[in-house]
Amino acid sequence: MVTHLCLILGVLIFAFPIYLTIIGSTHDVNTIGRGDVPLLPGGEGAANYSQAWGVGGGRFMGVPAGVMLFNSIIMAVCVAVGKIAISLTSAYAVVFFRFPLRMLFFWLIFITLMLPVEVRIIPTIQVMVDLNMTNSYQGLIVPLIASATATLLFRQFFLTIPDEYVEAAKIDGAGPIRFFLDVILPLSRTNVAALFVILFIYGWNQYLWPLLIVNDRSMETIVVGLTKMIGSGDSQNEWNVIMATAVLALLPPIAVVVLMQRWFVKGLTETEK
């Protein structure tokens, strides 16, 4: 009984901010601006969501949420797919080949764990400017797709694949590319699925990088766009539209985590260890 009470309390603490946001997104701007947000939904939901989706709102006449959601989805999917693709091939090279400087390359990838974007902001932007990659999808995506953790995970997994598989492939006359496509990829699909969930959320939730690299507002992602709508946090903000946008920004990643829960937990506990 006590156990249930504790857990329900925990669930409520997590859910309440979201509940309030959903409620806020169904009232008109004056009700919220006066500070009279009731605890039950109002009747303005349809109007608020259609304004958020198609027009946008906020002090600086924001970007429509539809556009920002599209940008976020492109970014999150491409970051996840890109990270998985380049990690799969580099882990394959390191595990299934012997070549000069093999371990050096491995360590070079490994060290990037220790260089988060936050500590190399200015020079990285400089590189982007030099490469003419600001305000573009490539600029949003490419610098984020190096992944030491994904490479480590795939390496770990490849090392458990028995040597006999490789021997059998050689006897059958299959080359390394064929072996990769016919054996390694199918065997890795659980890892790939699990990792995709984690990396999709990672891409979706990026904040500092899109904030710095994009100033063309039609390229804005929804996480950055939403916080820009708030301006200085005044009570005069269009809170109804902001709350509707917040709900839209929350839905896709939460849906991915809840629907793919099994993969997600597996991916998380494996990647991090």
Next chain:
Amino acid sequence: MEKKVYFRGIALPYLLLLPQIIVTGLFFFWPAAQAVRQSFLREDAFGLSSQFVGFENFTDVLSDPTWLDSAFRTLLFSSSVAILALASALFLAVQADKHIRGANTYKTLLIWPYAVAPAIAAVLWLFMFHPNIGIFGRALNAMGIPWNYKLNGDQAMLLIILAAAWKQVSYNFIFFLAGLQSIPKSVLEAAAIDGARPMRRFWTVVFPLLSPTAFFLLVVNLVYAFFDTFGIIHSLTQGGPGKATETLIYRVYTDGVMNLNFGSSAAQSVILMILVIVLTMVQFRYVERKVHY
């Protein structure tokens, strides 16, 4: 562990590594090297000329009382976030690990906040604690507690700690639950037969077995509080009021991006880089230890 059988080929492995090496080289190593180079230079206001100044940027940063203030503030912020997020996650995980009806439903209801971006978590908390429109902000004021996080630095700090910890609990919960479920039931039964009460069983048997997970999470939480909370601070308080919520990472941003003080920003970046390296190495020593279990 190495493979004994492998493919021949000289060009192919390099080709397979190439995309990853290009990305890390261009966007990790080159900028990191530039940061180190810049940290030894001082540029004039227009960026036209620069001169080598040795460790001067570092000594300036480290002897700047306002930088030391933000270092202290970061320590306070990070440890509060970590302790709050770890303690509540451990408590919830212990509850969810009991064999009760609906345990899976509770798990689902507790893990989704992982998907909430820190910056969005900040917006949710702002909406609750806004002094004029927030349900809690208004309630506090109605009770006679003058609540305004935009004017009161301690309140601003409290708010970013709560928002940051709220978002991190689900992550810790997943790891604690996995850790709890890997403890052999026979060990707990043996302790129960020996007459150990539940609380005693938890502190003498469960907690020590869970301590590697807890330690790993502590490091992860500190790294999270250091770096990933930029979005929370940027959208909630912008480092203010005054400098009350300016953490080290926020300062690198203001000095470098806003004030264009490159030498100082680069020196701060290098100091933070060293810190990440230390934290990551500590984390990997833990992983090594875990492998030997």
